[in-house]
Amino acid sequence: MEKKLTARQKQLLKQQEDNNTLNLVDIFGLCMSNWYWFALCLAVTMIAAALYLRVTSPIFTRSTSIIVKEDASGRELDNVFSKYRGARSQTSVSLNNEMIALRQPSLMAKVVNRLHLDVGYEIRGRLRNTALYGSSLPIEVQFSNREALDDLQFNVRVKDKNTAIVIYDDDGKEKELEVQLNRSVKMPFGYITIKPTMAFKARTDDEITVTKTTVNRATGRFLAGLEVANTNDESSVIDLSFSDVNIERADDALNTLIAVYNEKWVENRNLIVVATKKFIDERLQAIEVELGDVENEMTSYQVANRTLDYTDEGASFMARSAQYEAEGVTMDNELTLAKYFRDYINGKADITQTLPLSAGINNPALAQQVNQYNALVLQRANLISASSEANPLVSDLDKQLSVLRHGILVTVENHIGTLNTQIGLLNRTTEKNNARIDATPGKKKLYGDIERRLKIKEQLYTYLLQTREQNELNQAFAAYNTRILQPAGGSSQQSFPNVRNVLLLAFSIGILVPFLFIVIREWSNSKVRGRKDIEKLTTPFIGELPHIDFDESKTPSLWEKMLDTVNLLWMWHWMKRFYRKNSRMDVKEEHINRIVVESGSRNVINEAFRVLRTNVEFVIGKKSDTKVIMSTSMNPGSGKTFVSYNLALCMSLKRKKVVALDLDLRRRNLSSYVGKPSKGISDYINGAVKDWRDILVKAENSDYLYVLPVGTLPPNPAEILAYDRFGELIKELREEFDYVFFDCPPVEIVADTSIIAKYADMTLFVIRVGLMELDCLHVIEEYYNEQKFNNLGIILNGTLTANSRYGYRRYGYRYGYGYGYGYGGYGYGTAYSDHYANGDK
Numbered sequence: 001m002e003k004k005l006t007a008r009q010k011q012l013l014k015q016q017e018d019n020n021t022l023n024l025v026d027i028f029g030l031c032m033s034n035w036y037w038f039a040l041c042l043a044v045t046m047i048a049a050a051l052y053l054r055v056t057s058p059i060f061t062r063s064t065s066i067i068v069k070e071d072a073s074g075r076e077l078d079n080v081f082s083k084y085r086g087a088r089s090q091t092s093v094s095l096n097n098e099m100i101a102l103r104q105p106s107l108m109a110k111v112v113n114r115l116h117l118d119v120g121y122e123i124r125g126r127l128r129n130t131a132l133y134g135s136s137l138p139i140e141v142q143f144s145n146r147e148a149l150d151d152l153q154f155n156v157r158v159k160d161k162n163t164a165i166v167i168y169d170d171d172g173k174e175k176e177l178e179v180q181l182n183r184s185v186k187m188p189f190g191y192i193t194i195k196p197t198m199a200f201k202a203r204t205d206d207e208i209t210v211t212k213t214t215v216n217r218a219t220g221r222f223l224a225g226l227e228v229a230n231t232n233d234e235s236s237v238i239d240l241s242f243s244d245v246n247i248e249r250a251d252d253a254l255n256t257l258i259a260v261y262n263e264k265w266v267e268n269r270n271l272i273v274v275a276t277k278k279f280i281d282e283r284l285q286a287i288e289v290e291l292g293d294v295e296n297e298m299t300s301y302q303v304a305n306r307t308l309d310y311t312d313e314g315a316s317f318m319a320r321s322a323q324y325e326a327e328g329v330t331m332d333n334e335l336t337l338a339k340y341f342r343d344y345i346n347g348k349a350d351i352t353q354t355l356p357l358s359a360g361i362n363n364p365a366l367a368q369q370v371n372q373y374n375a376l377v378l379q380r381a382n383l384i385s386a387s388s389e390a391n392p393l394v395s396d397l398d399k400q401l402s403v404l405r406h407g408i409l410v411t412v413e414n415h416i417g418t419l420n421t422q423i424g425l426l427n428r429t430t431e432k433n434n435a436r437i438d439a440t441p442g443k444k445k446l447y448g449d450i451e452r453r454l455k456i457k458e459q460l461y462t463y464l465l466q467t468r469e470q471n472e473l474n475q476a477f478a479a480y481n482t483r484i485l486q487p488a489g490g491s492s493q494q495s496f497p498n499v500r501n502v503l504l505l506a507f508s509i510g511i512l513v514p515f516l517f518i519v520i521r522e523w524s525n526s527k528v529r530g531r532k533d534i535e536k537l538t539t540p541f542i543g544e545l546p547h548i549d550f551d552e553s554k555t556p557s558l559w560e561k562m563l564d565t566v567n568l569l570w571m572w573h574w575m576k577r578f579y580r581k582n583s584r585m586d587v588k589e590e591h592i593n594r595i596v597v598e599s600g601s602r603n604v605i606n607e608a609f610r611v612l613r614t615n616v617e618f619v620i621g622k623k624s625d626t627k628v629i630m631s632t633s634m635n636p637g638s639g640k641t642f643v644s645y646n647l648a649l650c651m652s653l654k655r656k657k658v659v660a661l662d663l664d665l666r667r668r669n670l671s672s673y674v675g676k677p678s679k680g681i682s683d684y685i686n687g688a689v690k691d692w693r694d695i696l697v698k699a700e701n702s703d704y705l706y707v708l709p710v711g712t713l714p715p716n717p718a719e720i721l722a723y724d725r726f727g728e729l730i731k732e733l734r735e736e737f738d739y740v741f742f743d744c745p746p747v748e749i750v751a752d753t754s755i756i757a758k759y760a761d762m763t764l765f766v767i768r769v770g771l772m773e774l775d776c777l778h779v780i781e782e783y784y785n786e787q788k789f790n791n792l793g794i795i796l797n798g799t800l801t802a803n804s805r806y807g808y809r810r811y812g813y814r815y816g817y818g819y820g821y822g823y824g825g826y827g828y829g830t831a832y833s834d835h836y837a838n839g840d841k
Helices: 002-019 024-033 035-055 072-080 095-102 105-115 215-224 247-269 271-305 313-347 364-386 392-438 447-479 499-523 558-565 570-591 604-620 640-652 670-674 681-685 717-721 724-736 752-759 774-786
Strands: 060-068 119-124 129-132 139-143 152-158 163-170 173-180 184-187 190-196 208-212 226-229 237-244 482-489 541-546 628-633 658-662 705-708 739-743 762-768 792-799
Touching: 024 035, 024 499, 035 499, 060 247, 095 226, 095 237, 095 247, 105 215, 105 247, 119 139, 139 152, 139 208, 163 184, 163 190, 173 184, 215 226, 237 247, 237 482, 247 271, 247 482, 271 447, 313 392, 364 392, 541 604, 604 640, 604 762, 604 792, 628 640, 628 724, 628 752, 640 658, 640 670, 640 705, 640 739, 640 762, 640 792, 658 670, 658 724, 670 705, 681 717, 681 724, 717 752, 724 739, 762 774, 774 792
Parallel strands: 541 792, 628 739, 628 762, 658 705, 658 739, 762 792
Antiparallel strands: 060 237, 060 482, 119 129, 119 208, 139 190, 152 163, 152 208, 163 173, 184 190, 226 237
C-alpha cells in the first residue's frame, strides 16, 4: 500500500509540472488580464526614451570618398633627370599604409590647429547644449597664448554691437567683465580678443559657453569620431566618415584632413625633387651671371644708340598713338556726362525726387551715393503715405537727404577735376610717343652680333628653366596623390541616437519586461490556480464557488496589483506581505460573516451554492443516517466557515432543519454570524450549560437554520472535543435535525479536526484558489485513499471565471471574496439537476 501511494504521489507531481506548462492561449490570457502593467511599462519606457532623445545631443555623420592614385610622377622625374642621377627610385602606394596615415594624430592635430577646434562654443539649454560653429557662431574668441593654455571655460554674453560681457571663475568666485569687441583684453588666464563673425547678432540674452582644451585632448576627441575604411579590397578607394554634433564642423574637418594629408604626402614624397631643384638652381645662378653680362652689353648699346629690339618698333608706337586718341575721346565723353549730371542736380531744388542713375560715369562711389539717395527718397514717400509730413521721422529723412545731396555734388566735382587731370596727362603722353616715333634708329648693324651671343646664353638658360619647371610640375602633381570622388556631405538626419531604434527598443522593453515578469511569476507560482490543477485527483470534486465582490471599495487597488506582480523580488515580496497583513486584519472581520445565499436570488453565487447543494445531496444519496457534514481545509483563510454557513443556509431553503456547529474553538469564526454569544458548545461540554437547546441560536435569515456557537474560548480545545458529552451532543443533533454542519479548524495545524472527523458522515475539503500549495494536493489524495475522512470531497473556492484552463481568466489571486463577472460567463463541471423542487426559490 505504501509503494502504491508513493507512485501516486510521483504521478501527481508530474501532473502538477504538466499543469505549470503554459501555452499561447494561457500566455495571452495572462497578458490581457495584466494589461495595466503593459500600459505602465510602455509609458515609463517611452517617456524614458523621449527624455533620452531630448537630453542626448544628436550626432551627424558626414562622409567622403577618395581614390589613392599610382605615383607616376616619380617615374617621369626619373626619366627627365636620368642624366643627372645614376639610380632610379621606385615608390609604390600601399593602401593600408595610407589608411593608417589618415588616422595619425599628427594629421588631426594640424586639422585642430587650422580650424581652431580646440576652442568649443556652446549654448546651454535646459536639457542639452547646442554646439556653435561656422554659420551658427556669432563670435570668435582668440587667445594670445592659445597653445600654452590648459583646460578652461568661461561664458560670453553679447551686450550690443560693440561690447560683450565675459563671465568667468576667479578662485571660486563668479565675476563679470565688460569688454570691447575686436580689442584685446587681459584675463586671469591671458589676453583674449572677442571678434564678431558673419553670424553676429547684437543684443542677445544667450550665454555662449567657451571651452578651451589642449590640442592633444581635442585631437583625441575628434580622432575618435573619424572612421577610415576600404569597402572593396580590389579598389584603391578609401571611405572617410566623421561623426560630430555639428554638420558644418564635420564637413570642414573632413575636407581639411584630406588637404593636410596631401600636404604631408607631398612633404614626404618630394625629397628627390628638392635635391634636383637645388642642382638646377646652382646651374641657373652661373648662367644668369653670363647672361647678365651679355644683356648689359646689349642694353648699353641700345641706350647709346637709342635702338629697340623690335622689328615692328614703328608700328608699335603708331598703335599706342591710336590707343591714346581713343582714350582721350572716352574721357571727354565722361567729362561731358559728369558736368551734365552736376547741372541736373543743381537745377533740381526739390529733394523729394529721385536722381537718375549716373550711367556712363565710371565712379562706383557716386553710383552708391545715388542709390542710397533714391532709397531714402522712396522711404520718405512710404512714410508720408503711412502718416504725414509732420512725422519726426520725415524731418530726419529730409536732413539725411540734404546731407547726402551735398555729398553727391562734392563727389561729382571731384570726379570732374580728376577727369581734367587725366586728359592733360594723356595729352602729354601722346606728345612723347610721337617724338619717340620720329627718333627710332634705323641701323642695327652692330646689334646683330650681340643678339647672337645673347641667344646662345638664352637657349641654355631656357633649357634649365624648363627643366626646373618640369621638376616643379612633378612636385605639384605629387601633391594630388588623392582624388576626391565626392565632397564631404551626407544626410541631415542624425545618425545617433537613432530615433526609430530608440523608440523601438523602448517599446520592446516596455512589452518584454512585464511579459517576462508575468510569465516567470506564473511559471513559479506554486499555488492552486483552478480546476485544471485538481482534475487529475481521484478525490471527488463536489463543486466550485466563484470569486465575488461584496463592496466596490474593497476591490484590490492598482497598487495591490503592482505588488502582486513583482512578488518575485524579495523586497517587494515582504512589502506586499506587510501591506496585506495590515489590510487583511480589517477585511477578515468584515467578510467572515458575509451571507450570500438568499431565497429567490438568481445571481451567480446563489446558483453556485445551489449546484454545490445538489452535488452534496447526490453524494449523500438517500441514506437517512448521513446527516453530519464537516468542512475543513489545509490553510487558514480558505473560506471554510463562509462555505459552511452559506451551504447550511442553502440547505435550509429547502425547508430542511439544519444546525451549524462552530467547532473551531480557537477562533469562533462561525459564531460571528450570530454575534458570538458568551455561552456555547464549550460551556455545554464542560457542564456549565445543562441543555444544549439553551445555547442554540436561531439564524435571522432562515426559519430552519440554527447555530451552536463556541461560547467561552477553552484553554484545552482538543481535550474538550474528546469528552463523551460532545459525542452525546452529536447523537442528539442527528435525531433533532435533518443536516448537521461542522465548521472545523484546518487539518495538520491542530488535532481538533482529526478528533471531530469520526462523527462526520461527509467531509468537505475547501481549497482556496491562490492560497494552497500544489504540493499539498497529494496530502489530500492520501487522506482520500487512506479514508481518513468519511466521504471526502473537494470544494474549490475563489475561482474567477469558469471554463478556462485554470478555471479563471486571470492568473494569480486576491484575498477576500471578490467576483466581478456576469452570470452568463459562469459554468460548472457538474450538470444542473432539478434542484428547484421542494419549495426552493
